[in-house]
Amino acid sequence: MKDRILTTADKLFYLQGLRAVGVDTIAAEIGISKRTLYNHFPSKDALISAYLARRFVTxxxxxxxxxxxxxxxxxxxxxxxxxxxxxxxxxxxxxxxxxxxxxxxxxxxxxxxxxxxxxxxxxxxxxxxxxxxxxxxxxxxxxxxxxxxxxxxxxxxxxxxxxxxxxxxxxxxxxxxx
Amino acid sequence: MKDRILTTADKLFYLQGLRAVGVDTIAAEIGISKRTLYNHFPSKDALISAYLARRFVTxxxxxxxxxxxxxxxxxxxxxxxxxxxxxxxxxxxxxxxxxxxxxxxxxxxxxxxxxxxxxxxxxxxxxxxxxxxxxxxxxxxxxxxxxxxxxxxxxxxxxxxxxxxxxxxxxxxxxxxx
DNA sequence: ATTTAGGTACACAGACCTGTGTAACTAGTC
DNA sequence: GACTAGTTACACAGGTCTGTGTACCTAAAT
Incomplete structure (x- = not known):
């Protein structure tokens, strides 16, 4: 689940921008409730950090x-x-x-x-x-x-x-x- | 006046980002009412365009x-x-x-x-x-x-x-x- | 079969945003 | 003095956003 959230967040954040994409949008795109998203990430900032960390590939x-x-x-x-x-x-x-x-x-x-x-x-x-x-x-x-x-x-x-x-x-x- | 608005918008937009700065903030920084700002620029988008146009120096x-x-x-x-x-x-x-x-x-x-x-x-x-x-x-x-x-x-x-x-x-x- | 971990639906608070409407004020000009 | 152009104060509509609270549901594990 955490991974599905990150995958979708990645797509939306990267293509549309961090501020342009709300957590509602991400949850809706996956088809989960916003509550579930917040059960995995304490805040949008945390989600953004995780998104960037996942992009850090060597x-x-x-x-x-x-x-x-x-x-x-x-x-x-x-x-x-x-x-x-x-x-x-x-x-x-x-x-x-x-x-x-x-x-x-x-x-x-x-x-x-x-x-x-x-x-x-x-x-x-x-x-x-x-x-x-x-x-x-x-x-x-x-x-x-x-x-x-x-x-x-x-x-x-x-x-x-x-x-x-x-x-x-x-x-x-x-x-x-x- | 238009110029004062643009100068302030430039400073804020450039330093903090386009979406991070609201028109209220710009108007407050100059000390004018939001109404006055909207009398000079029909929309925030127009203000952003003007900001970028002003940055286009050769x-x-x-x-x-x-x-x-x-x-x-x-x-x-x-x-x-x-x-x-x-x-x-x-x-x-x-x-x-x-x-x-x-x-x-x-x-x-x-x-x-x-x-x-x-x-x-x-x-x-x-x-x-x-x-x-x-x-x-x-x-x-x-x-x-x-x-x-x-x-x-x-x-x-x-x-x-x-x-x-x-x-x-x-x-x-x-x-x-x- | 009961417990437990997780997901869902949904409303809501509180903040912020853009853009408008309105009536009053202040200058300068005729 | 009357007119005009620009400004102000301020409320408000209508939207978005983050984050929370709550009660219910589902499915797997014990």
């Missing part, structure tokens, strides 16, 4: 070459952009909507961004890149930039542009790219 | 060297990030909050992003860059990426990272950078 380890993994990130982004259900980064959207006042939401957003940056950094270290820290940040910038651009323009080409830029940055750091 | 022409102008963009970003009143890109935030359902908001957001991309492109053309279109898109990605990252992390260093990346991309396109 890429599973891969044994493909690091450079390939990095570039594949942008291919995966392009596929997600092509879906009509893509509506930007849920963490960025949540911070944009709730403001930095909401401490717990902001914390999870920061953690997520940092975890992705570290994922990049580890791969870059494996590649022997000198300034892995700095380059990881720059790659993260490209990811978030293409997401923001696609959110407003709805243009998957943004992911390709980011990938091109990433290839230049990698090559400049001495990484051989396909 | 950089004034400069006779500094194009490469300098491009890089100065990132310095200016860094200064804005350092302000505690910076809360991301108002257009991206509006789209994130209102969803793509709101056509007029989305249009102005697209127009703004495109105008900045074209500003980059023109400078790149002046520099004789071959793929000015593509590089302009990539620079725009860096700008929006650093804005999104700063929104959640509150770290002006994101602007510096974007500038570093921009310098690499420019150099790679044959532009001499300081």
């Amino acid at each position: 890429p599973r380890p891969s044994d493909k070459p690091p450079a390939e993994q990095i570039l594949a990130t942008f291919d995966s982004l392009e596929r997600r952009f092509a879906s009509k259900d893509f509506r930007g980064c849920p963490f960025v959207n949540a911070v944009a909507e709730l403001g930095s006042a909401d401490r717990s939401v902001r914390k999870i957003a920061i953690d997520f961004k940092e975890s992705r940056r570290l994922w990049f950094r580890n791969l870059l270290v494996q590649l022997g890149v000198k300034d892995a820290e700095g380059l990881a940040t720059q790659l993260a910038l490209l990811v978030d930039g293409s997401i923001a651009q696609d959110l407003v323009r709805n243009d998957p080409a943004m992911a390709r542009a980011a990938k091109q830029a990433a290839m230049v940055l990698l090559a400049n750091a001495g990484v051989k790219v396909g | 950089p004034r022409p400069s006779d500094k060297p194009p490469a300098e102008q491009i890089l100065a963009t990132f310095d200016s970003l860094e200064r804005r990030f350092a302000s505690k009143d910076f809360r991301g890109c108002p257009f991206v935030n509006a789209v994130a909050e209102l969803g793509s359902a709101d056509r007029s908001v989305r249009k102005i957001a697209i127009d703004f992003k495109e105008s900045r991309r074209l500003w980059f492109r023109n400078l790149l053309v002046q520099l004789g860059v071959k793929d000015a279109e593509g590089l302009a898109t990539q620079l725009a990605l860096l700008v929006d990426g650093s804005i999104a990252q700063d929104l959640v992390r509150n770290d002006p260093a994101m602007a510096r990272a974007a500038k570093q990346a921009a310098m690499v991309l420019l150099a790679n396109a044959g532009v001499k950078v300081g």
Whole structure:
């Protein structure tokens, strides 16, 4: 049940926004009573936090070459952009909507961004890149930039542009790219 | 009067979000009656549109060297990030909050992003860059990426990272950078 | 068969929201 | 002094929202 609630909340929160979706709407969509929802989550805020926590997924380890993994990130982004259900980064959207006042939401957003940056950094270290820290940040910038651009323009080409830029940055750091 | 309303609406909408701020709050902040506000703007939606339209500013022409102008963009970003009143890109935030359902908001957001991309492109053309279109898109990605990252992390260093990346991309396109 | 855990239906409080209606007030202008 | 344009105070309609209270129901486990 808890899972059904979260699944539906995810769909509605992500597609329509946190404030735009009421708990009534979520309950009605599942076909349960609002009371049941409140029996599983003490408040809407708690539901929002759980929604974001569930969105915090880390890429599973891969044994493909690091450079390939990095570039594949942008291919995966392009596929997600092509879906009509893509509506930007849920963490960025949540911070944009709730403001930095909401401490717990902001914390999870920061953690997520940092975890992705570290994922990049580890791969870059494996590649022997000198300034892995700095380059990881720059790659993260490209990811978030293409997401923001696609959110407003709805243009998957943004992911390709980011990938091109990433290839230049990698090559400049001495990484051989396909 | 209209201007005082817009100034206050700007401050509140931008800092707290579109849905988080009611017309009552705006009127109270100025010290006017809600009726007066509605005498100047037929609806809250109209006020939101006017707020965004007022945020649509284009950089004034400069006779500094194009490469300098491009890089100065990132310095200016860094200064804005350092302000505690910076809360991301108002257009991206509006789209994130209102969803793509709101056509007029989305249009102005697209127009703004495109105008900045074209500003980059023109400078790149002046520099004789071959793929000015593509590089302009990539620079725009860096700008929006650093804005999104700063929104959640509150770290002006994101602007510096974007500038570093921009310098690499420019150099790679044959532009001499300081 | 009784207990127990959970779900349902439904009303409701209390807050907030947008937008309107109305009558009175205050300036400045003819 | 009379007229006009803009403003104010304030109530209100009608809607939405979060969260709670309560009594009933259902089904599984003991």
